[in-house]
Amino acid sequence: MIEIGNLRVTLARAGVYWWDGGAFFGVVPKTLWNPLLPADEQNRVPAALNCYVVESGGQRILIETGCGERHDVKSRERMKLPEGSGRVPVDPGSIDIVVNSHLHWDHCGGNTVDGSKMVGGPDEVLPAFPKARYFAQRGEWEHAQLRLSRDGVSYRDVNYASLIAAGKMTLLDGDASVAPDVEMVVTPGHNRDMCVVLARSKGETFCFWSDLIPTAAHVHPTWVAAFDLYPLTTIENKARLLEQAVRDGWWCGFAHDPNVAFARIGKDNKGRFTIDEQAS
Secondary structure (H helix, E strand, O other): OEEEOOEEEEEEEEEEEEEEHHHHHOOOOHHHHOOOOOOOOOOEEEEEEEEEEEEEOOEEEEEOOOOOOOOOHHHHHHHOOOOOOOOOOOOHHHOOEEEOOOOOHHHHOOOEEEHHHOOOOOOOEEEOOOOOEEEEEHHHHHHHHHOOOOOHHHOOHHHOHHHHHOOOEEEEOOOEEEEOOEEEEEOOOOOOOOEEEEEEEOOEEEEEOOOOOOOHHHHOOOOOOOOOOOHHHHHHHHHHHHHHHHHHOOEEEOOOOOOOOEEEEEEOOOOOEEEEEEEO
16 A cells, blocks of 8 residues: 555455466567566466555545456466456445546456346346446447457457446546546557556656556566557557656556556666565
């Protein structure tokens, strides 16, 4: 937990899954990334499902909702995701706002639950956070509807369609404040409409990088995941925002780092970005 001015930010990890290391690090040689995030015998690396709760002005704002629980046995085995994990460890009724940086399954899979797990019939899909307002980008939702061969598998309507239909999810058209101290900023690279989330108070900033910088190992601007649709844009935006993070002393949170909850970014004597300070 860290405090940013009048805000409190807490890590709420929904679990850890394992995914191919080559996919996470793209063209970066394994000899460089493996010492930082060691792979298992199947070349999978641990990828945390890091969600964050920002307490601001009496509101509790949840950034991301993990991958949820809708995974069959085969999928869980492939990801080494234990049964029962995937949901955010918070009181669902305590959350006022849910922010989805984008709509990939591992970032918004916990948005909804099946009716059989709560009140309602087994075919009903319900908000996992019953009193919350949900926010995502309209452009991201529109892209999800295309089900393109490149990334269509990343989108699952069950995670957001019922929320939109019920008026529980607001689709934004670009940068927007979802609370007085919390802003979603569209930052292309991973895909066209992904957002980083900035929480600011009294001159201090917490930045949730989402998949722009998924782990602390990815602070090198050119270390880009193979998932990214626009890798050159990722590099440009990483370099720009990392410079600002160093200059302004931001606390940062990474979507998938299994070891680092919060970190400040620095530079070494060769001008390379580094992890300077950590908090748990």
